[in-house]
Amino acid sequence: MKILHTSDWHIGQRLHGNDREEEFQLFFHWLKDLIEEQQFDVLLISGDVFDVGFPSNGALKQYYQFLTSLIGSCCKQIIITGGNHDYISTLEAPSDVLSALNIQVIGGARENIEEELIEIKSNGQLQAVVAAVPFLRDKDIRLINAGESYEDSIKAINQGIIKHYQRLAEETKEYNCPVIAMGHLYVQGAGLSESERDIHIGNLSGLSVDAFPKEFDYLALGHIHRPQKLNAEGTVRYSGSPLPLSFSERADNKQIIALDLDRDGIKRIEEIKVPAFRKLISFKGLFDVVADELKAYQGKSDLTDWAEVAIEELVMNPALRTDFESLIESINRSDNGLLVVKPTLRFTGDEVSQEESLQNSLADLQVEDVFDNLLESKHILNKDEVSKSFTELLDAFHHQTENE
Structure with missing residues (x-):
């Protein structure tokens, strides 16, 4: 059998x-x-x-x-x-x-x-x-x-x-x-x-x-x-x-x-x-390097491959954001068999604000990440204890049935 x-x-x-x-x-x-x-x-x-x-x-x-x-x-x-x-x-x-x-x-x-x-x-x-x-x-x-x-x-x-x-x-x-x-x-x-x-x-x-x-x-x-x-x-x-x-x-x-x-x-x-009907690809690094890699990519899967693109630059450059958005739009309009579904751009220098450095949308974050960021922004003193209590509440929520 x-x-x-x-x-x-x-x-x-x-x-x-x-x-x-x-x-x-x-x-x-x-x-x-x-x-x-x-x-x-x-x-x-x-x-x-x-x-x-x-x-x-x-x-x-x-x-x-x-x-x-x-x-x-x-x-x-x-x-x-x-x-x-x-x-x-x-x-x-x-x-x-x-x-x-x-x-x-x-x-x-x-x-x-x-x-x-x-x-x-x-x-x-x-x-x-x-x-x-x-x-x-x-x-x-x-x-x-x-x-x-x-x-x-x-x-x-x-x-x-x-x-x-x-x-x-x-x-x-x-x-x-x-x-x-x-x-x-x-x-x-x-x-x-x-x-x-x-x-x-x-x-x-x-x-x-x-x-x-x-x-x-x-x-x-x-x-x-x-x-x-x-x-x-x-x-x-x-x-x-x-x-x-x-x-x-x-x-x-x-x-x-x-x-x-x-x-x-x-x-x-x-x-x-199990065959990979589409590949998930990750591109990470400096803008110029990632841009060249994206332009050179040629997908060969049954379906369009999907990509996450994470660009990190040290120095804050507002013009780069425009270039980044144009790059993603250009790649997604091309016929190279690739679609960028998770694009992020971060400036990591000390002078960059926390708000500027966190480019992920809420849809890309875990519940725990959002809560930890909230605790950090509110300068909670007993952060570990509060985080533990939140974990317990999450655990209880995920154990309940649809009828509770």
Whole structure:
């Protein structure tokens, strides 16, 4: 039996205001062709299917078109779990219809934990069991204790997550076949990218790889966008996002993971590279140098490449701002296969005001960056304590469900 592990699609994501529908469509065409060419039996999607809780009609259309395109194909079973970006109600609204098509959706933790166990069969014979664990929120795994410290709450969350997996492991002991666990969470040692600075659950310590029950033959993880394996055997993995979701991921080798298994266990784990349908390029340096690099660039991707341009000059020069704007406009009008989507110009000399040096728009900044800049500008004395309290509030906000 052949199984594909992927996650963090973030359908509907916009990069610095630019729509990525064409990229997603090319990815789905490629994925469908891969499944059919290599005859994959099962597809696992470990959370963050959508970029926002209430995705656009266009994002929903792409999602359902892809799922229905696999009806009647070699892929007989699809298992989808919810991530922290997904609203449970959005994913599970059509679950009865999808279930009839052998597409199981576990948007949120089940009260009856056995419902998270999904059997995979071939010709009526049990081949594997999947513990389809979605993103676990506070209410799913612990009781809230009034007055507990932030550190104690994180510890309780981590303990609650492990207990959830332990309960599932106990339920799988009756099976004599490989057991695959899915998850959408942060595990210690995982490398983050710029687009993941809002990792909240377990953000003080994260879970240890060794804390997961040994009954699981493979852990199909989502939440972290950089593909990586967390143990020597490669059986605990983040597949990573199929598209780079920020410029900090531009050098990542995007991939999905293929598993070959039989009733005795996993025989082979293979990394399959996802094509770069468009490149994300970074140009940084002095104006004259960057200008020459931009003019010489010639894109060769399926789609127009996107660039971030960061020019830093020491001496304040108002005329340079006009030249900079003209350069960006000229590049974006050219036919060299490049579009500048994130242009910044900074003058770094001591005489430059703070307002002048911060050229990033609010859309390009993280919430924490904006708050830290506010604390700096207001000359708050106990900045560290206030910043910590703000982090706690953010953590609480991201753990709430859409119904709270």
